[in-house]
Amino acid sequence: xxxxxxxxxxxxxxxxxxxxxxxxxxxxxxxxxxxxxxxxxxxxxxxxxxxxxxxxxxxxxxxxxxxxxxxxxxxxxxxxxxxxxxxxxxxxxxxxxxxxxxxxxxxxxxxxxxxxxxxxxxxxxxxxxxxxxxxxxxxxxxxxxxxxxxxxxxxxxxxxxxxxxxxxxxxxxxxxxxxxxxxxxxxxxxxxxxxxxxxxxxxxxxxxxxxxxxxxxxxxxxxxxxxxxxxxxxxxxxxxxxxxxxxxxxxxxxxxxxxx
Amino acid sequence: xxxxxxxxxxxxxxxxxxxxxxxxxxxxxxxxxxxxxxxxxxxxxxxxxxxxxxxxxxxxxxxxxxxxxxxxxxxxxxxxxxxxxxxxxxxxxxxxxxxxxxxxxxxxxxxxxxxxxxxxxxxxxxxxxxxxxxxxxxxxxxxxxxxxxxxxxxxxxxxxxxxxxxxxxxxxxxxxxxxxxxxxxxxxxxxxxxxxxxxxxxxxxxxxxxxxxxxxxxxxxxxxxxxxxxxxxxxxxxxxxxxxxxxxxxxxxxxxxxxxxxxxxxxxxxxxxxxxxxxxxxxxxxxxxxxxxxxxxxxxxxxxxxxxxxxxxxxxxxxxxxxxxxxxxxxxxxxxxxxxxxxxxxxxxxxxxxxxxxxxxxxxxxxxxxxxxxxxxxxxxxxxxxxxxxxxxxxxxxxxxxxx
Numbered sequence: 032x033x034x035x036x037x038x039x040x041x042x043x044x045x046x047x048x049x050x051x052x053x054x055x056x057x058x059x060x061x062x063x064x065x066x067x068x069x070x071x072x073x074x075x076x077x078x079x080x081x082x083x084x085x086x087x088x089x090x091x092x093x094x095x096x097x098x099x100x101x102x103x104x105x106x107x108x109x110x111x112x113x114x115x116x117x118x119x120x121x122x123x124x125x126x127x128x129x130x131x132x133x134x135x136x137x138x139x140x141x142x143x144x145x146x147x148x149x150x151x152x153x154x155x156x157x158x159x160x161x162x163x164x165x166x167x168x169x170x171x172x173x174x175x176x177x178x179x180x181x182x183x184x185x186x187x188x189x190x191x192x193x194x195x196x197x198x199x200x201x202x203x204x205x206x207x208x209x210x211x212x213x214x215x216x217x218x219x220x221x222x223x224x225x226x227x228x229x230x231x232x233x234x235x236x237x238x239x240x241x242x243x244x245x246x247x248x249x250x251x252x253x254x255x256x257x258x259x260x261x262x263x264x265x266x267x268x269x270x271x272x273x274x275x276x277x278x279x280x281x282x283x284x285x286x287x288x289x290x291x
Numbered sequence: 292x293x294x295x296x297x298x299x300x301x302x303x304x305x306x307x308x309x310x311x312x313x314x315x316x317x318x319x320x321x322x323x324x325x326x327x328x329x330x331x332x333x334x335x336x337x338x339x340x341x342x343x344x345x346x347x348x349x350x351x352x353x354x355x356x357x358x359x360x361x362x363x364x365x366x367x368x369x370x371x372x373x374x375x376x377x378x379x380x381x382x383x384x385x386x387x388x389x390x391x392x393x394x395x396x397x398x399x400x401x402x403x404x405x406x407x408x409x410x411x412x413x414x415x416x417x418x419x420x421x422x423x424x425x426x427x428x429x430x431x432x433x434x435x436x437x438x439x440x441x442x443x444x445x446x447x448x449x450x451x452x453x454x455x456x457x458x459x460x461x462x463x464x465x466x467x468x469x470x471x472x473x474x475x476x477x478x479x480x481x482x483x484x485x486x487x488x489x490x491x492x493x494x495x496x497x498x499x500x501x502x503x504x505x506x507x508x509x510x511x512x513x514x515x516x517x518x519x520x521x522x523x524x525x526x527x528x529x530x531x532x533x534x535x536x537x538x539x540x541x542x543x544x545x546x547x548x549x550x551x552x553x554x555x556x557x558x559x560x561x562x563x564x565x566x567x568x569x570x571x572x573x574x575x576x577x578x579x580x581x582x583x584x585x586x587x588x589x590x591x592x593x594x595x596x597x598x599x600x601x602x603x604x605x606x607x608x609x610x611x612x613x614x615x616x617x618x619x620x621x622x623x624x625x626x627x628x629x630x631x632x633x634x635x636x637x638x639x640x641x642x643x644x645x646x647x648x649x650x651x652x653x654x655x656x657x658x659x660x661x662x663x664x665x666x667x668x669x670x671x672x673x674x675x676x677x678x679x680x681x682x683x684x685x686x687x688x689x690x691x692x693x694x695x
Binding site: 112129 | 296
């Protein structure tokens with residue numbers, strides 16, 4: 032069943048000199064329940080704009096966005112906010128945790144906008160979620176004192192705590208080293224699969240993209256299905272992270288060259 | 292329901308996280324609310340103080356003073372009028388009545404010679420009507436009139452003149468002239484203030500009149516009645532009519548209220564005092580509110596991202612508005628309560644009020660009005676100071692705030 036559906040979506044902004052910049056051109060995309068989709072593209076190709084539109088944070092200039100069959104354009108803002116809160120979880124590149132709050136407070140935040148049982152039991156639900164991402168022992172730690180990987184895990188717990196049907200991740204490993212990024216990604220994958228949520232990942236990291244089942248490439252505002260197999264093979268990163276300490280500056284050949 | 296509690300929880304968390312900023316901005320609010328509350332409380336105390344002061348002269352509300360006078364200059368038969376007044380007042384069933392004579396003098400033998408000292412003669416009820424209080428000893432009683440050495444109450448300056456002899460040693464004043472004899476000091480009234488140097492004698496009306504043939508020329512007793520405030524306007528004319536009936540020709544009687552409440556403008560001057568001081572406190576409060584708005588607005592710029600994140604996770608714009616508004620509201624209310632609590636604690640500590648209003652007898656309880664106005668002011672300031680930043684928060688665009 033279709034969860035989010037973009038039909039011929041364009042997005043353009045008017046610049047200061049009255050010229051129009053087209054960010055997205057005729058993008059159509061359908062994400063079903065439980066789907067894992069990756070979108071790769073260079074910086075400035077419109078990836079984030081696309082994600083904003085998918086997450087109902089931004090409205091397209093033309094074209095339609097439908098969430099579970101209902102057209103988003105027709106919704107009042109309050110209903111849209113509720114719909115987003117109930118169904119969409121975000122993971123940001125810069126984590127965007129609330130500073131000065133504990134990990135638990137951060138994960139509780141989305142539940143504060145929920146209703147009923149989820150609202151009143153928010154502390155327990157959030158604590159369980161942190162346990163699930165392996166941070167059960169750090170729930171009272173201030174978010175800004177955690178390591179990058181831990182912060183992103185808190186962010187994942189926050190994104191998933193309301194059991195959304197759609198998780199949108201924007202460069203989720205962008206601020207992490209390769210190892211940590213890999214473990215965070217496998218966690219995200221795992222939890223998304225577990226909760227049967229659709230996961231849309233935007234990235235320029237082929238490694239991250241490889242985890243998805245469907246791949247797209249966004250180039251100059253045009254979205255096209257991508258076959259990344261070749262890219263993976265060509266990429267040095269296609270292999271698992273090499274074993275043993277390999278540091279570029281200390282590789283033997285250049286050293287010999289210098290000696291020669 | 293959960294929306295309201297959620298917003299309240301958000302606001303409280305925000306205050307907790309930014310303790311220092313909130314604390315600093317709220318000191319101003321707490322101080323100004325305290326000032327406002329204190330001003331109103333002071334005006335209440337001031338009112339009581341002025342009332343007590345004027346009660347000493349004009350009697351408590353409502354005191355009706357009855358004085359016979361003659362149009363023709365014919366002498367007034369004081370005894371006859373006293374008798375008439377007694378009959379009438381018995382009919383009315385007055386609880387507090389005093390025949391009062393002011394402006395008398397008694398020649399008293401002091402160590403530096405004989406001095407004419409100002410003297411008042413009255414009935415025991417005078418003390419209640421005029422809020423007289425004692426420094427030492429006891430007040431005059433009705434049966435003191437029977438004593439051979441009449442009991443007197445003297446003022447503190449006079450007590451100083453006779454060397455502050457302890458009353459347990461039964462000091463005695465030797466009075467010369469018509470009403471001469473030994474007068475026993477049974478009580479001392481305190482100085483009204485540091486300026487008060489009047490050596491004065493208070494004696495019972497009956498004890499004094501028993502020793503003289505008649506009052507000195509031009510001195511007539513005033514008959515004071517303390518009546519219920521509401522009933523005063525009704526009693527006055529009826530009393531006057533009763534007393535006038537059958538008076539000798541050329542003699543009439545004046546019936547007036549002498550207490551402060553009957554003075555036009557007494558309430559007005561109090562209202563002016565409150566208005567001026569309240570205005571100053573209001574300005575302080577406005578300054579505090581301005582600085583709070585300022586700080587909140589600056590803080591809002593830093594919180595744009597946070598608000599964006601909240602919006603992304605389902606916070607409606609209304610919820611964000613409400614949270615920011617509540618933040619100020621909760622904070623200023625707490626600050627206000629603290630300010631009010633400090634004022635209450637200080638003013639009830641028995642240190643400030645008796646010092647500032649020396650001689651005040653009935654310290655009124657802390658005026659609820661002051662606390663309520665202080666609380667309303669702090670809530671209002673919170674609402675105003677929270678409204679503007681909340682409007683700013685409302686205009687935060689989620690996409691701009693997050694910037695993936």
